[in-house]
Each structure stands twice: as C-alpha cells, then as structure tokens.
Amino acid sequence: MWSIGELAEHAGVSVKTVRFYSDRGLLPETARSSGGHRRYGPEARDRLHLIRSLRTLDLPVPDVGRVLDEEDALEDVIEGQLRALGSQLAALRWREAALRVLRDCTAEERAERLRLVGAVTAPPSTEALARFWRRWLPPRLPARLVSSFLEQTVPQPPEDPDPAQVLAFARLHAFVSRPCVGNERGQPAVHRPDEGYRPAVLYDGLAEAYALAAPALRAGRPPDTGDALDCFVAAYARSRGARDTAAFRHRLVGMLAADPRIDHYWQLVAELAGPAYPTPGAAHDWLLAALDGDIAGSPARRT
Known part of the structure; x- marks a missing residue:
C-alpha cells in the first residue's frame, strides 16, 4: 500500500495532482492508515496514467470519469469531442476569413x-x-x-x-x-x-x-x-x-x-x-x- 506521496513518486506526478483526482472521485483510495491518511494499491498507478493520458487529450473531468466507470464509453466520448472540435474549427476558420474581410478593404x-x-x-x-x-x-x-x-x-x-x-x-x-x-x-x-x-x-x-x-x-x-x-x-x-x-x-x-x-x-x-x-x-x-x-x-x- 502506498501513501499519496509514494503514489505520486511512482507515477511521476505531483502530490497535488494525485489529490486533485482523488478529490473528484477519479482515483479512489484503497484504504486509510490508522492516522486517517489515504492509501493506494499498485493498480492506482495504472489508473492514474490512464487519467493523465485522457486529460492530455483535453477531455473534461466528467468525460474522464465516464471512460473509467462505463464500458465502451470511450468511443462515445471521442465522437462527442470530435463534434465539438469540428464546431470550434469552423468558428476559427470563419473568424479568420472575417478578419481578412476587414483587413483587405479601404x-x-x-x-x-x-x-x-x-x-x-x-x-x-x-x-x-x-x-x-x-x-x-x-x-x-x-x-x-x-x-x-x-x-x-x-x-x-x-x-x-x-x-x-x-x-x-x-x-x-x-x-x-x-x-x-x-x-x-x-x-x-x-x-x-x-x-x-x-x-x-x-x-x-x-x-x-x-x-x-x-x-x-x-x-x-x-x-x-x-x-x-x-x-x-x-x-x-x-x-x-x-x-x-x-x-x-x-x-x-x-x-x-x-x-x-x-x-x-x-x-x-x-x-x-x-x-x-x-x-x-x-x-x-x-x-x-x-x-x-x-x-x-x-x-x-x-x-
């Protein structure tokens, strides 16, 4: 069983990061010490790596939770993100052309x-x-x-x-x-x-x-x-x-x-x-x- 600091060291992240995901229910502790401190098993490191990978893709925390807790949720989350990105890219392309409208005129x-x-x-x-x-x-x-x-x-x-x-x-x-x-x-x-x-x-x-x-x-x-x-x-x-x-x-x-x-x-x-x-x-x-x-x-x- 690892303390929060030991898990952070094994996963190569900060203690603040481990606490952030723990507080949001994405990284549940396995047990508590006699002093009430969180304890994690080795499987928490793999889960933390998965969380970090998903967050690197800029997935919101609620979507990360869905992927962790629901089977086959990853495909739905990816499709939703692709739709959102498509809308954002369309907005950026439109804004770029609109700025050129203003630039290229008298x-x-x-x-x-x-x-x-x-x-x-x-x-x-x-x-x-x-x-x-x-x-x-x-x-x-x-x-x-x-x-x-x-x-x-x-x-x-x-x-x-x-x-x-x-x-x-x-x-x-x-x-x-x-x-x-x-x-x-x-x-x-x-x-x-x-x-x-x-x-x-x-x-x-x-x-x-x-x-x-x-x-x-x-x-x-x-x-x-x-x-x-x-x-x-x-x-x-x-x-x-x-x-x-x-x-x-x-x-x-x-x-x-x-x-x-x-x-x-x-x-x-x-x-x-x-x-x-x-x-x-x-x-x-x-x-x-x-x-x-x-x-x-x-x-x-x-x-």
Missing part, C-alpha cells in the same frame, strides 16, 4: 464591413434566413413543404469560407434582418387568398420544376421550352384549378411580371454558394425567360 469600407460581420456569429447561424422565409411563405402551408422549401432557399455557410463568402453571408443576414421584410405587401399574388390560388399545390409543383431546370442552369444552356417549363406552368395552372393553355400562359406572364422580386437575396446566395448551386431564384428567372420566349410567337387563345 478605410472608407471598414466601418460598414465591421458592422456587417460583427452582427454574425462564428460559426454563423441560418436562423434569421429561415425566419425570413417563414414570414414570407403563405400561412397554413404543410410542414413538409415548408421544410423542403427552406432546404432549397436557405444556404448553409461553407465550412472553410473565403472572405468574399463571409461578406456575402453577412450582407444576406443584414438583408433578412431588416424590419418589415416579408410582410403581405412584399408577397406574390398566389399568397393572397382572394386571388383564388392553392399555395400548397403550387409549391409542390414549383419544387419539381426548379429541379428539372437545374441541369440546364449548371450547363449554362439558354432558357428553352421543355419538361421544366411545362411543369412550371402546370404548377400555376393546377393551383388555380385551370388548364395549361396558350391563353393561360399569356395571363401568367403578366401576373408574374407584376409580382415583387427578391433578386438581391438570390444574388447574395449565388455569391455564397457558388455557380455549382443553381438557386431557386435563378431557376425561376430561367423559367420566366423560357415562358416569355414560348409565348412570343404564340397568340393568346382559349382552347
């Missing part, structure tokens, strides 16, 4: 950029963007459609951003955080009940139309007729209880031309996500141009 730009990047956490949260679209979407839209819509419209910040992406996200965050955005005055006609549209039917169809248009956008092909445009028009027609006719397409062009636009949002998303990600805004514009081209030589008629 003195006149610095105050505005500081205001923009200073309003964004590191790593950044997309909650403000999701909140913006939830306000903008029509009420009582099924949760499935809302979730699918947010997945397409809310870009995820890159894990290793460059300064331009940090600035684009900061401007995007500022844009959606302005007061009075997303109210009924900024919504398209299809969101208003008095217009007679069924928004749930529309958004289901638009998601499919945007997906069909995405390959053409990635390939840089000009707007043209085809399945994507037919799906796009059919979504509006079904939501109105109408048929896809030449006359309906002519009316649809006029209605969509009068709708409010959020072009600035999509421009910033494109800067953030890059050309490989065709935004819903870009798909919508491509389909509108295709519709314009389709009706240019087609007279309005009822069929």
